[in-house]
Amino acid sequence: MHDPNTSAKEAIQYLFPALAAGLAGYVGVHGRLAALYARSPYAPFRVYDPHGLVGSHRDILRQSRAPLHRQALAREGLLIGHDSKHAADCPYIAWLYEPPVWLISDQPIKKWLELAAQAAMLRLEQGPKAGQAQWTHLDWAGSQIIAQCIREHFGPARASVVSNNAFEVTAQTVEQLGRVAMREEEGQLPRAKLVVSDCALLEPHLLVSFADRPDFSDVTHVRKLLSTASIGPNALAADGERVLGIVGQCPTPALEVGFHGERGAEMHVVDTNAQRHPLCTLRLGSVSGAPIRPDRQVIESVASRLLGDAGHQQPVAHASWLAEVISEAAAHGSGCTLVVEDTPSRLIEVGHRLEAPLPIRDNRQLAAALSTVDGALVIDWQGHVHAFGVLLDGLALEQAEDRSRGARYNSALRYTAMNPKAVVFIVSEDGPIDAFRDGVCWTTPRRLEHPTEKPVADLAFPTLHGYLGADHPQDSARW
Secondary structure, three states, rough: OHHHHHHHHHHHHHHHHHHHHHHHHHHHHHHEEEEOOOOOOOOOOOOEOOOOOHHHHHHHOOOOOOOOOOHHHHOOEEEEOOOOOOOOOOOOEEEEEEOOOOOOOHHHHHHHHHHHHHHHHHHHHHOOOOOHHHHHHHOOOOHHHHHHHHHHHHHHHOOOOOOOOOOOOHHHHHHHHHHHHHHOOOOOOOEEEEEOOOHHHHHHEEEEEOOOOOOOOOOHHHHHHHHOOOOOOOOEEEEEOEEEEEEEEOOEEEEEHHHEEHHHHEEEEEEEOOOOOEEEEEOOOOOOOEEEEEEOOHHHHHHHHHHHHOOOOOHHHHHHHHHHHHHHHHOOOOOEEEEEEOOOOHEEEEEEEEEEEEEEHHHHHHHHHHOOOOOOOEEOOOOEEEEEOOOOOOOOOOOOHHHHOOHHHHHHHHHHHHOOOOEEEEEEOOOOOOEEEOEEEOOOOOOOOOOOOOOHHHOOEHHHHHHHHOOOOOOOOOO
16 A cells, blocks of 8 residues: 655655765765655654754754744755745655855755755655656756756746847756866966857847857867957857857846856856846866855854854954955965964964064955965954964864865864864865864864665654654644
């Protein structure tokens, strides 16, 4: 006899590894994932939480009248996705994901989670063999997901645009842009801007129109032509099939790709109001959810939170100048380490000590330059630099350390584990930034283990109400 409860468990268990692998490849780190399902609109939600995602947020979520409300989840930094084709009060199967702090856009992640819910629903509605193809696509290269997101951006905009030659973004289009980002011309990777939109929208903005209109699929030719837009604010223009010429103004809507040489490229969608929405980056030829460098406001927000947790009396004010120094160091593309300490004297003897503390407020660029010396830049809670080139040390943390992340990363873990009032920021040469306190990297989701392989019948799927330990029912206002 067909048991929908067991079928839901089978679908979740089958989907879990592919979905986790696809998301990890896209954001660059392993994030935590959880699944929830309900048999009917009035049945209680059940939880599959092998990574402890929901459990680690239990105290906050159970305080909310509707703990699965998107706003409550967003406050906890969690994303949720379910099958939008079904009633909002009963998504049946939904996925929760904990992304890294440095995420250029949450739209592709939400799309991924939505596709996972659709694949599960298809199996539940049509039987065990249905949705098999969709399941394997959950570990797609992110190009599939990005292409879908771009098409959804352009869909509503085209309702008011008359065009007989509308371009269609596919996964192949996205992958081709990745190949262009990796193609050298006279020993140089591209540093220019490319705009892709409908031919009818591009034509009025062309400063130079190419008579031959080269094929857009010719990566070598496209890379060569990008050199024509490497000086000044202009951009190379293409309609997805042909390279049309050079534009001085970006039409709307459009896909905008900014190539930054060795650092890759940033992709934005420009809407009909000329607003630019970040979508993803291109790194080593593949799409990525990590920005080339984190936004200054995000850095400031993380710094303020960690300084406050460490006991700093003015975390918001000091996070502002700290974010500027970190952004300045990241812009130069050189790796560095910054330590914010309440007692800098315990560090300054193992580095280059300054005779007089240097106030960062009026010397941000100088502070960023000092941070490029191998070792750490030591800053007190009043915003003064005391030393640079300092070597961090601490006792080994066997469970927390990650040898794949290098010496800077693990030294920061050790030092903050021994000094609870210290906050450490590490800027990597290729752009990512990590923040540490109490022996934990707060900007990277904790590494996950594979779910325990058990027979479906033995999997623990407790009710959400019981799992949260809440004092009231959680099913009257689910979303």
